[in-house]
Amino acid sequence: MLVMKFGGTSLGDAAHIGTVASLVRARLDREPALVCSAHAGVTDLLLDGARAAAAGNPDLDRIRRREHDLLTALGLKASLVDPELDELEQMFQGLRLLPAGLAPQVLDQIAAYGERMSVKAVAAYLRKRRIPATAVQADEAGLLTDARYGRASPLPKAYKTLGSAVRKVKGVPVITGFIGRAPDGSVTTLGRSGSDFTATIVGRAVNAEVVLIWTDVSGVLTADPRIVTGALPVEALTYAEASELAYYGAKVIHPATIQPAVEAGIPVRIKNTMDPDAPGTVIGPSRPRGGSKVTSIASKRGIVLVNITSGRMLGQSGFMARGFDAFRDHDDVVDLIATSEGSVTV
Ligand code: ADP
Ligand code: ASP
Ligand code: MG
Numbered sequence: 157m158l159v160m161k162f163g164g165t166s167l168g169d170a171a172h173i174g175t176v177a178s179l180v181r182a183r184l185d186r187e188p189a190l191v192c193s194a195h196a197g198v199t200d201l202l203l204d205g206a207r208a209a210a211a212g213n214p215d216l217d218r219i220r221r222r223e224h225d226l227l228t229a230l231g232l233k234a235s236l237v238d239p240e241l242d243e244l245e246q247m248f249q250g251l252r253l254l255p256a257g258l259a260p261q262v263l264d265q266i267a268a269y270g271e272r273m274s275v276k277a278v279a280a281y282l283r284k285r286r287i288p289a290t291a292v293q294a295d296e297a298g299l300l301t302d303a304r305y306g307r308a309s310p311l312p313k314a315y316k317t318l319g320s321a322v323r324k325v326k327g328v329p330v331i332t333g334f335i336g337r338a339p340d341g342s343v344t345t346l347g348r349s350g351s352d353f354t355a356t357i358v359g360r361a362v363n364a365e366v367v368l369i370w371t372d373v374s375g376v377l378t379a380d381p382r383i384v385t386g387a388l389p390v391e392a393l394t395y396a397e398a399s400e401l402a403y404y405g406a407k408v409i410h411p412a413t414i415q416p417a418v419e420a421g422i423p424v425r426i427k428n429t430m431d432p433d434a435p436g437t438v439i440g441p442s443r444p445r446g447g448s449k450v451t452s453i454a455s456k457r458g459i460v461l462v463n464i465t466s467g468r469m470l471g472q473s474g475f476m477a478r479g480f481d482a483f484r485d486h487d488d489v490v491d492l493i494a495t496s497e498g499s500v501t502v
Contacts, residue, residue, distance in 0.1 A: 157186070158183060158188045159362070162176055165429075170229035177282055192274050192330060193334065199267055202244075203266070209252055216244055226277065236276055240272050264306060267345055268334070271335055276291045289327045292329045294318070294332045295336055297318055298320075299336040300336065301314065301344045303339065305338075305344055308345065310336065315360055333351020349409075353410045353416075355413070360422065369426050369427065374389045374428040374431055375427075375434070376398065378390060380454070393437055393438075393439045393452075394443050398439040401452055408426060409424075459491070464500045465498055465499040466498075469499070476500060479502075
């Protein structure tokens, strides 16, 4: 099987979804399974809508319009996602009355609707183009996760259940990215941009030959193109290089994406939906030597720097351990560490 993941921009309007259908048709003999994000902008609309609802202004109009316009442009019935929109409407009304405000659990449940609606639209459109396809809600298909709302990870047993569920699907499975289900049955999300992570989770679950991540750039570039104009595609990256770049801010893939691919030894290729013939970037266990010494440069905003100094640090054992205990107790992730004789900066 082949996993093809399409991001928000690739599913952002009818023309792009048309291209997606052609890309899928051209690969039908390789048994593609699709993983889809929400249409571009919809997750933001949902999260903003939830916050506005909790502040007393429930308003679903923009989301409803965005979904209806897209379905109409695809030549599908606008009412296709009305069940989801009606559920959202009820949740928004409920939020207005909720004194506890917006728990992360509630935000995940609401954010999940972007992908829920997107897979219904994509599967229906593929069928319209005479490609047999079925929408699959990943949480219902066994993508079990821990209960860390907003940044959940799959539980080991998720792979087997999800793999057999996906294999049983009739036609091309069109699977929700981004969402999973905690052991208590509540909806979780894998974090913003989490559909990339879903793609490799599905890849590992079905033991795919390759995971293709279709986006709006021709691969991992030498720098963030929004900051550095003229950044160039990198032909090949090792798993380790791609993980490091993603972790340190290269937004093109979610930081956890590489992990399931490494575990299953599956290559990941980043491809451009708008330029499908461009080779993109292949990510695997090794890459040819040579080329530039610097592979790519990533940057990250919103970093907090903590400087720990103590006059009693010199010659003391256990100082660092006690400091890091504090981060662990607060479930704070430390990205980088620099130490000197008298201070630790994290
Ligand atoms: P998708 O919706 O397909 O998941 P994203 O917006 O999440 O797409 O990721 C693709 C975007 O990542 C690109 O449009 C680009 O602006 C940004 N980006 C940041 N750093 C890099 C990089 N090193 N290489 C390529 N793209 C990058
Ligand atoms: N729709 C989600 C987001 O906007 C997940 C994704 O696009 O990968 O973050
Ligand atoms: Mg993304």
